[in-house]
Amino acid sequence: MNQAPKTREPLFHLVKRDVTKKWIPWAIRAGAVVAAFILLGLMSLISLGVNPFKVYKYMFEGAFGDSFRVMRLLRDLAILLLFALAVTPAFKMKFWNIGAEGQVLMGGFACMICMFYLGGKVNDVLLIFISLAASVLMGAIWAGIPALFKAKWNTNETLFTLMMNYVAIQIILYTIKIWAPGGTGTLTPSAYGNLPAIGGEHFWFSIIVALVMTAVMFVYLRYTKHGYEINVVGESENTARYIGINVRKVVIRTLLLSGLICGLTGFLLVAGIDHTVSSTTAGGRGFTAILVSWLAKFNPIAMIFTSLLVVFLSKGMDEVMTQVGVTNSFFSQVVTGITFLMIIGCEFFINYRVVFRHRKNDEAAPAAPIPEAAADTAAPAPTTEEVPIPSETTQANAAEEE
Amino acid sequence: MENAIELKNITKAFGTKVIANKNVSLDLKKGEILSLLGENGSGKTTLMNMIAGIYYPDEGQIFVNGKEVTIKSPKDALDLKIGMVHQHFKLVDVFTAAQNIALGMKDKGHYSIKKVSAEVSEMGARYGFVIDPNKMIHTMSVSEKQTVEIIKVLYRGADILILDEPTAVLTPQEIKKLFDVLREMRKDGKSIVIITHKLNEVMEISDRVAVLRKGEHIGTVLTSETNEKQLTEMMVGQKVDLEIDRKDPVDPKPRLLIEHMTVKNRDGLNAIEDVSFTINGGEILGIAGISGNGQKELLEGIAGLQKVESGDVIFHNPKKNKPVTFFHKDLKKIKKMAAEGCFHYPDGTKVDLTGKSKKEIVRLVNEEQILFYEDEIIDLRHRTPREIQELGIKLSFVPEDRLNMGLVGNMSIIDNMALRSYRKGKSIFVNKKRPKSLADKIISDLEVVTPSDMTPVRRLSGGNVQKVLVGREISSSPKVLMAAYPVRGLDINSSYLIYNLLNEQKEKNVAVVFVGEDLDVLLALSDRLLVLSGGKVAGIVDARTVTKEEVGMMMLSRAKAEDAEALNLPTTEKKEDVE
Numbered sequence: 001m002n003q004a005p006k007t008r009e010p011l012f013h014l015v016k017r018d019v020t021k022k023w024i025p026w027a028i029r030a031g032a033v034v035a036a037f038i039l040l041g042l043m044s045l046i047s048l049g050v051n052p053f054k055v056y057k058y059m060f061e062g063a064f065g066d067s068f069r070v071m072r073l074l075r076d077l078a079i080l081l082l083f084a085l086a087v088t089p090a091f092k093m094k095f096w097n098i099g100a101e102g103q104v105l106m107g108g109f110a111c112m113i114c115m116f117y118l119g120g121k122v123n124d125v126l127l128i129f130i131s132l133a134a135s136v137l138m139g140a141i142w143a144g145i146p147a148l149f150k151a152k153w154n155t156n157e158t159l160f161t162l163m164m165n166y167v168a169i170q171i172i173l174y175t176i177k178i179w180a181p182g183g184t185g186t187l188t189p190s191a192y193g194n195l196p197a198i199g200g201e202h203f204w205f206s207i208i209v210a211l212v213m214t215a216v217m218f219v220y221l222r223y224t225k226h227g228y229e230i231n232v233v234g235e236s237e238n239t240a241r242y243i244g245i246n247v248r249k250v251v252i253r254t255l256l257l258s259g260l261i262c263g264l265t266g267f268l269l270v271a272g273i274d275h276t277v278s279s280t281t282a283g284g285r286g287f288t289a290i291l292v293s294w295l296a297k298f299n300p301i302a303m304i305f306t307s308l309l310v311v312f313l314s315k316g317m318d319e320v321m322t323q324v325g326v327t328n329s330f331f332s333q334v335v336t337g338i339t340f341l342m343i344i345g346c347e348f349f350i351n352y353r354v355v356f357r358h359r360k361n362d363e364a365a366p367a368a369p370i371p372e373a374a375a376d377t378a379a380p381a382p383t384t385e386e387v388p389i390p391s392e393t394t395q396a397n398a399a400e401e402e
Numbered sequence: 403m404e405n406a407i408e409l410k411n412i413t414k415a416f417g418t419k420v421i422a423n424k425n426v427s428l429d430l431k432k433g434e435i436l437s438l439l440g441e442n443g444s445g446k447t448t449l450m451n452m453i454a455g456i457y458y459p460d461e462g463q464i465f466v467n468g469k470e471v472t473i474k475s476p477k478d479a480l481d482l483k484i485g486m487v488h489q490h491f492k493l494v495d496v497f498t499a500a501q502n503i504a505l506g507m508k509d510k511g512h513y514s515i516k517k518v519s520a521e522v523s524e525m526g527a528r529y530g531f532v533i534d535p536n537k538m539i540h541t542m543s544v545s546e547k548q549t550v551e552i553i554k555v556l557y558r559g560a561d562i563l564i565l566d567e568p569t570a571v572l573t574p575q576e577i578k579k580l581f582d583v584l585r586e587m588r589k590d591g592k593s594i595v596i597i598t599h600k601l602n603e604v605m606e607i608s609d610r611v612a613v614l615r616k617g618e619h620i621g622t623v624l625t626s627e628t629n630e631k632q633l634t635e636m637m638v639g640q641k642v643d644l645e646i647d648r649k650d651p652v653d654p655k656p657r658l659l660i661e662h663m664t665v666k667n668r669d670g671l672n673a674i675e676d677v678s679f680t681i682n683g684g685e686i687l688g689i690a691g692i693s694g695n696g697q698k699e700l701l702e703g704i705a706g707l708q709k710v711e712s713g714d715v716i717f718h719n720p721k722k723n724k725p726v727t728f729f730h731k732d733l734k735k736i737k738k739m740a741a742e743g744c745f746h747y748p749d750g751t752k753v754d755l756t757g758k759s760k761k762e763i764v765r766l767v768n769e770e771q772i773l774f775y776e777d778e779i780i781d782l783r784h785r786t787p788r789e790i791q792e793l794g795i796k797l798s799f800v801p802e803d804r805l806n807m808g809l810v811g812n813m814s815i816i817d818n819m820a821l822r823s824y825r826k827g828k829s830i831f832v833n834k835k836r837p838k839s840l841a842d843k844i845i846s847d848l849e850v851v852t853p854s855d856m857t858p859v860r861r862l863s864g865g866n867v868q869k870v871l872v873g874r875e876i877s878s879s880p881k882v883l884m885a886a887y888p889v890r891g892l893d894i895n896s897s898y899l900i901y902n903l904l905n906e907q908k909e910k911n912v913a914v915v916f917v918g919e920d921l922d923v924l925l926a927l928s929d930r931l932l933v934l935s936g937g938k939v940a941g942i943v944d945a946r947t948v949t950k951e952e953v954g955m956m957m958l959s960r961a962k963a964e965d966a967e968a969l970n971l972p973t974t975e976k977k978e979d980v981e
Binding site: 226231238244 | 460809810812820
């Protein structure tokens with residue numbers, strides 16, 4: 001047993017931060033983005049041997065280089081934003097719907113069914129409306145099933161919605177085999193039921209819809225009775241029951257809304273952009289959307305910026321890879337992943353300050369959140385880093401009360 | 403006497419605003435019992451947590467047995483022979499007492515549970531504990547669990563014991579038992595700190611009292627040279643009137659009749675079994691019992707939040723001579739009730755609506771011309787929580803987790819006010835105007851300390867959270883107000899404010915149900931006292947005449963036989979045998 005007097009103070013300890021000033025969290029987040037880009041440049045320098053400033057230039061050109069690229073960026077931004085808007089109401093309710101992928105796929109699939117079987121047989125405008133209705137309905141059904149199970153038997157929604165993704169993928173693969181037997185497993189784009197081009201571009205539809213949906217979702221969540229109920233159910237189911245909210249009803253209603261937007265997104269993808277469907281139509285964006293939504297703290301307006309960041313990174317890194325002549329995307333994926341880890345990890349420094357030994361009187365010093373120290377602390381923590389933080393905060397709160 | 407622990411200028415802050423401890427210097431002498439007294443939030447637990455290695459002080463020095471030490475973890479504390487028994491037990495439910503005690507011990511080689519059991523029994527005998535080392539934790543009563551926690555600390559060789567609010571969950575008899583044990587340990591040379599905010603216990607057990615207020619050490623006094631009044635003033639910083647103004651109930655009439663009610667808990671066991679009693683308007687019915695004896699299920703059953711398996715909850719809606727409205731009754735219902743002779747006109751003649759047009763009836767109702775002839779009698783058993791609330795039965799449920807039911811921590815005070823009223827109106831948007839004026843009214847009437855009405859309630863202190871919740875519930879003029887543990891975690895001033903609010907409601911002829919844990923308060927506030935034990939009514943007594951000891955006996959009357967034996971109390975069964 002160590003009875004010797006120990007007077008050494010620990011190297012550093014964590015102190016809870018007051019979040020009274022609104023700009024501090026945003027300054028830390030902005031700092032994290034800047035630091036992430038610095039790290040990104042350094043990594044490019046070390047592993048690819050490219051001048052970091054060139055990397056930034058390529059990235060910028062890849063995203064905003066010419067009007068064609070801007071258009072592509074806007075298109076992808078709009079679609080990703082729609083995905084994120086779709087998952088947001090459920091997430092705000094703490095219903096972890098990770099099945100946006102499958103819900104969008106099934107929406108697109110329903111649209112394709114209409115185009116495949118009714119194409120040429122009915123008026124094209126009518127066909128578009130039929131496909132839209134079918135997509136939205138299908139998306140809502142695909143989200144409604146896990147919601148119903150959750151409400152009735154309290155099943156785990158995370159596993160359920162995840163599994164529904166695979167079911168959706170298999171249904172589509174199977175159907176394509178029937179529609180295009182012996183082929184390459186891809187379906188030729190349909191000539192019917194496509195959304196009309198506005199000003200020579202096919203994507204305007206998606207962009208407009210995304211903007212409108214963002215505004216609608218913002219108002220819905222913040223000002224309506226439904227939005228209020230979602231908030232209460234998400235924050236405290238007991239309180240919701242206590243004031244007489246029918247929790248099951250709210251869960252199902254919200255998931256139907258979620259699925260409805262997913263179905264709409266699937267419709268826009270198939271009728272407006274791809275004109276066909278495949279198992280990769282959603283392209284993993286159902287998962288990326290979770291990140292977009294979380295980063296924006298479920299604020300639809302903020303999601304415009306977080307999805308822009310995601311799309312910018314992916315477009316930019318594609319361009320860097322092309323310019324450097326690397327044909328696989330592993331490096332860009334690693335870089336993108338690390339960037340987001342840093343941004344997510346910075347949330348920790350929004351809640352806590354690090355106080356180093358001998359420097360404790362230096363109250364005014366900014367918490368030195370970002371560079372390597374931040375990356376080191378953030379990196380080992382997986383994306384789930386977000387989840388435990390609130391509980392830590394409450395513990396700290398409880399401690400304060402005592 | 404030598405100092406076991408000496409603290410010098412200890413400061414600990416959470417964030418820049420919350421300073422839990424500020425320049426605290428105090429000492430614990432060897433072989434003494436020191437009470438650490440202070441209101442909730444005065445920094446008692448934080449201070450002790452720094453000695454126990456849970457927190458690390460921002461500034462200051464700690465000396466143990468005269469040597470300066472750094473305590474970075476609970477292990478460091480144990481190495482220094484310091485042990486802390488926390489308010490919330492840290493035990494593994496599916497292990498036995500001995501297994502829990504042995505857990506985490508780092509002896510070389512393997513150790514035998516038998517040896518541990520023997521040592522535990524020996525230790526129990528030495529200090530007067532009654533403990534079965536082979537009993538599973540989940541079958542134990544709260545006081546037994548606490549015993550295990552204390553022995554766990556002693557077994558690790560602690561000479562300095564810190565007990566955080568050890569009496570909060572115990573009955574008067576159990577407290578007496580615990581104090582006997584503590585005195586034995588003092589005789590054995592142990593130094594003990596007991597954190598509490600109950601003055602009578604401080605006077606009974608301690609040698610000296612250290613008082614903290616708002617994180618600062620106000621002073622340490624010898625127990626023999628002080629009194630409760632002086633201690634209160636030290637604690638609160640001003641003179642406090644500790645009298646509850648209990649008026650006699652005026653014309654108490656049955657408001658809520660609980661008849662043979664049975665409610666199951668989450669595990670499907672009967673938490674409330676065949677309970678019958680009456681709650682009168684204009685009186686406070688106190689509900690006493692060891693926590694977890696069905697209080698929660700009883701209230702939730704009445705409020706419609708838990709399914710009532712059998713029995714009835716009959717509500718006498720005090721409607722006599724009050725006008726009927728379209729709020730609860732629709733036109734069809736009003737016609738039907740008129741035909742049954744339920745209404746009369748202000749001049750006393752019976753209402754007959756036959757042959758009257760719809761328009762005319764609507765006019766009569768809106769002009770408040772149709773009055774109830776008698777009180778309405780409604781069975782609440784199959785009604786939804788919302789219907790029950792709209793009838794005026796308000797549950798101000800404030801369990802340990804007051805932010806878990808009743809309020810939403812992350813929402814602003816305004817939004818929490820809207821919880822009750824947001825449904826009103828046909829608009830799809832939430833109207834925030836009324837909630838805002840209600841929030842501002844409560845903030846000024848009840849003196850809620852908050853930066854603004856937009857502040858999330860979780861940022862408020864416990865007392866202020868409580869005021870917000872109780873304020874909202876009484877704002878809608880309830881007919882029945884059920885308050886569960888409404889003062890838990892509140893300072894003295896806030897507690898008395900809440901007691902006064904309940905008394906005011908009682909004077910407004912509201913039927914008030916008050917579930918409490920402090921027997922002194924229950925006896926001082928209630929008109930009648932219902933004692934729950936094991937989910938059954940152990941007795942309904944006049945709170946003005948009954949004694950604390952009698953209530954304590956009733957609380958244990960249906961407890962498991964071995965619990966009572968452990969306390970050397972006769973069980974009811976045995977008593978009956980004798981008779």
